[in-house]
Amino acid sequence: GQQLNQSPQSMFIQEGEDVSMNCTSSSIFNTWLWYKQEPGEGPVLLIALYKAGELTSNGRLTAQFGITRKDSFLNISASIPSDVGIYFCAGQLDSGGSNYKLTFGKGTLLTVNP
Amino acid sequence: DADVTQTPRNRITKTGKRIMLECSQTKGHDRMYWYRQDPGLGLRLIYYSFDVKDINKGEISDGYSVSRQAQAKFSLSLESAIPNQTALYFCATSGGHEQYFGPGTRLTVT
DSSP states (O other): OOOEEEEOSEEEEETTOOEEEEEEESSOEEEEEEEEEOTTSOOEEEEEEOSTTOEEEETTEEEEEOTTSSEEEEEEOSOOGGGOEEEEEEEEESOGGGTTOEEEOOOEEEEEEO | OOSEEEEOSEEEEOTTOOEEEEEEESSOOSEEEEEEEETTTEEEEEEEEEETTEEEEOTTOTTOEEEEEETTEEEEEESSOOGGGOEEEEEEEESSSOOEEOOOEEEEEO
C-alpha cells in the first residue's frame, strides 16, 4: 500500500524555538492534512491543503503543499508548552477508487521544555 | 457536546471474548471510518463506510467486523479477541476531504 514517510520521529525543543516537520510520499496526493494528537485524545485537524504550492496558516502554524504533490511541510513558530503532542500528516490519493481514504504518516512526537 | 463519540472509552477483556465498540456522530456525515493506533505505527484503517448500505475493508480488517446501523452510528466488533488486538481504536467521520475523529477507545485483551 501507499506509505508516507514523516520526519523527524521525535523532537525535543526549548520553549520559544521554531519547529519544522515534513512528510514525503512516492505517490501523488490531491489533499494534505495535518493533525495533532494529545494524550488520551483523538487526532484534531490543524490545517488542510488542497492545491500544489498552497501555503496556509493557522495561528503560529504554517503548512505547505509541495509543488510535486508528493510532500508537505508543517512549521510551528515560537513554540509553547501546550504544543506538546504527536503531529500526523495525512494524504489523500489522486485516484477515483481511493477517494475519501487517508494515508497517515507515523507521527512526530514533539516535546517542549519550558 | 462532542460531534463524534465513542463508547466505551476503556475496556479490558479476555482472549476469546466478543466485544463491540460503538461510534456515534452528530455531524450529519455520510462517511465513517474505524482506525487502529499502535505505538510507532500511526493510524491504520480497519473498515470504512460511505453510506448506510456501503461497507468496505481497510488495510487490516482480519479479525474485525462492522455494522452501519444508521447514518449516525458505526460499530466495530471483535468476534474473538486476541492479545495482539490490544490498541487504541478511533472512529472518524467525513463529509468532504477532511476527517474528524472521536476520542478513542483503549482496548486491552489479556
